[in-house]
Structure formats: C-alpha cells, structure tokens
Amino acid sequence: MTSSSEPSHLRRSARHIIAGGSAGFVEVCCMQPIDVVKTRFQIQGVTSDPSRYTSILDCITRMIRNEGFFSLYKGILPPVVADTPKRAAKFLVFESSKSACASVNFTGPWSLVTAGLASGTVEGAIIAPFERVKVYIQVQRQRMSEMPNTWLVAREIIKRDGWGTRGLTKGFHATVLRNAMFNAVYFGSYYNMKYLLIPPEKQDSIPLRLCLGFTAGALSSLGNLPVDVAKSRIQASQSPKYTRTFPTILTVWREEG
Template identity: 30%
Template structure:
C-alpha cells in the first residue's frame, strides 16, 4: 500500500460492505450522543425566518437548551430523535458505501494512489445519491424538531404520523422540499472527506518520518483514536464554514405549511431573497454556534467509531 493511503482507499474493493456497516454504526453513535444540539441548531436556523414567528426568542445555545427543557422537558430536546437516528444511520451507511464504491472505480482506472480530485468527486457522487434516498427522513425530522405547543394546532404524534399526514395533506412531492439546497450540500461532504483524506495522509507521513528509525508499522497502524478525532473535527470546520447557508435555506424550506396549507417559502430563491432582505448575511449563519458545538464532536466521534469498526472487521478477517 502506498505510504499515507487510507485503508478505505487501498482496500475499497474488499471492504465496501464493511465500510457501510462501520458508517452506519458511526451515524447511530453520533445522533445518540448529540441530538439535543441538533434540535437547538434547527430552531435557530428558522428563528429569524418571517414564516415561523412562534419560535421562542432564544438568546444563545445555553438559553435555548434551558428554555426547551423548562417548557417542553426532555421530550423537546429529543424531538425528532427517531427519524434523526434512522436518517443518520442510513445516511452514513450509504455514504461510506457509495463513497468507497466510487473510489474503487477510480482505483481500477488509475491503479495507483488516488488524488484529491478523486476524493472530491467520489464524495460528491455519494452525497447526491444519499440526498435522494434520505430527503424525506430529514424533512420529517426537521418538522418534528420545530414543533412546540404554539406552533401548530394539529401536531404530528411521531415519525409515521408525520409521514402519513404530509402525504395526505401535501402530496408526495412535499417529501422532497429542500432537495435543491440538499443537493448543493453535497459540497459539504465533498469538502469534508477530501480534507479528511489529505490531512490523514499528511499525518501518516509525519508520523512515519518520526518512527522510521524504529521500523514501526506503516500506514493506518500509526494512527489512534485521538488522531481520528482531530482529523474528523479539522475536516468538518472547513465544510461547515463554506456550506452552512445551504442548511439554513433547507431548514426554512422544510417547515410545515401554515394552517391554510400555504408553504412559508415558495422555493430556495424566495428564502434567499427574504433572508437577505430582512436579516442580512447573519441570517444565513443562524445557529452556527450550536452547529459547531454539535458537529465538531460529532465528526470526531463519527470517524473514531468508523475507523475502529473497520479495524475490528480487518482483525476478525485476518484471524479467519
């Protein structure tokens, strides 16, 4: 294996299904640990929107957590938990599966180490496919997270009720509201995974240079969970800062229509115009603090779980 090559690159053909299982495990662990911050992030994203004035005026992340806990209890902090678990588990599982299948294709064509552009294209392909599969799940999750006692006279009782109600009242296409910015968010994963792969190679090269005199093992054996955590968080920062406005646009598009059945925003461009007119640039970054508080440890946890599950699969196969 070329020095610095990720195991998910060098062994893509052998590990595609294992990558999917590891990704699913990572997605589940991330949501289970950090869901309340996702609820806060979603509410901040729409709190300045002209269509949802019923949201409480949260001052900051800590105040939002306190207010939700006091007025809605733990149930409020875990609103939309089941679709979030389902969506994250399915998304990460499919993402790693499609990502590694794409890298496998490029490896077969080049027969050597992949370049950053191949990681970028592979991540973009995976993100687009995952968006098409999971947009309905994220839409339901968003609506459940935005429910408060004041928000709507007829509340969704859970995931299945929300799904049935949306199909009955708004039709099938409503499940794909926000798919436009969702597809634009493909750039988020592309940036994150490209940064992760390149930072990973740089870290392995640096550690290899330090340990060469001791004839230590090369490649991924040089990295530990602390390294994976740092790589995950570092790659996530760049992706969040560059693509966060798309998340705000998607969240505002996915709000439940008013009691008259009229959507708050007609399309993505409507969201952009209204947000820019009434809130300025700050409007496109609402909730970014809670987003960073959630997603930096989430990215670290995701890659720590993923890489260690892959190591476990590898060790098991070597024994057999």
C-alpha cells in the first residue's frame, strides 16, 4: 500500500512543482514592469533632483523614452531562474512545518503563521543573491543595449565586493525578513479566513479563493513594505548609511517621513 502510494505522491508533487514553475514564469513576466517601477521609487529620497520620478506614469514614460521599452523588464532573469526552486522550497517547508506543528498538538491559527514564517525564511535565503543582482540591474538608467548581461553583473559584484553580505548577498537579512513576514501574514490570513469565514462546501470556489488570495496578498504587502524599502535601499546603494535593515528603516523615517 505504502510502496504504491509513494510514486503517486511523487508524481503529484512533480506536477505541482511544474505547474507552480509555469505559473511563476507567467507571473514574473506580467509583474516585472511593476516591480522595476516599485524599485525605482523605493530608492528615491526627498530631493530636488530633476531626474526624480513624480508619478508612476512619469516613471514609465521616461523609462521608455530614455531607456527603451524593454527597460521595464530590466532584471527579469534572476527572478525567472530562482522562481521554481523558491516555490518548491516554500511549499515544501510550509507543509512540513504544518505537519511538525500538528505533531506537537500546535494546531491553532498561529500554527499557520508559524509555518508561513518558516517557509518565508527559507524562501528569502534562496532568493537573496538573485534579488541583489535584480535590484542592481533595475536601478541602472542606461539603455538596454548599453547594459551588461546578468551574468556579467553578478561576476562584477563578486569580483568587486565578494560573495558575502557586502557583495552578492548584500541585503540578505532584509530579504529573509521581508519574505518571512510576507509568508507569515499571507498563509496565516489566507487559511484562517478560509476556515473561519467560508463554509466548507464553498471553500473550493475559485472566485472566493481569488478574493482570499487578493486580500491576503494586500495585507502581506502592506505589512512588509517598510522592510522591502530598506531592502531596496541596501541592495542598490553604496552609501554606508544603508547597510542594516532596522537602522535603514529609521533613517528613511527620520529623513523622509
């Protein structure tokens, strides 16, 4: 019984990983322009610099005019490469953590938050070097034809600053904290709303699941936004005032509100 169920479980897991990887690729392609614009705004300080973006439309328009249409897809390769392994690790750790919580009779609403926290920590550790390269590329204002490719950028970062938290894994702690917070809030709110607010016979409804996913995603994004801003500042800047997560948050708050 066990031997026959194991191949079936492996096939099902493989299908989930392939489906998740395909969905992730589509998501990255659709969301990359928004991510580039978000990063450009996050690294802007309060300044009278004429090159400062004044709105989302202003940012998109000037990027296309000055850097070319495909500048909106700057830094797309790192998240594409990292997406499948990070999703596989995230859901594996989430399910394993739920099982571990259940094994010690920790099954309340906070068990889902704990499992999400664990999955986000692992996910953040996996993607940290990819995020470093992505952000570095996204903030460059050259035309795409003038930009070095992703591998050359990564090699240059390693050559100049090394593999550690001054180089390829710069912003590691901020990335881990950001993803841990996001997944804790996302999985905690999604499943708790699902189990507490929706009758069992309606829990498979696609429209309801979309609404739950949207709500959980919005709550998660709002919750981790300060850390995400700090992460972008740390990874994009060479300034010594942006080196650690919480001091960076305090600096931005003190100087920019």
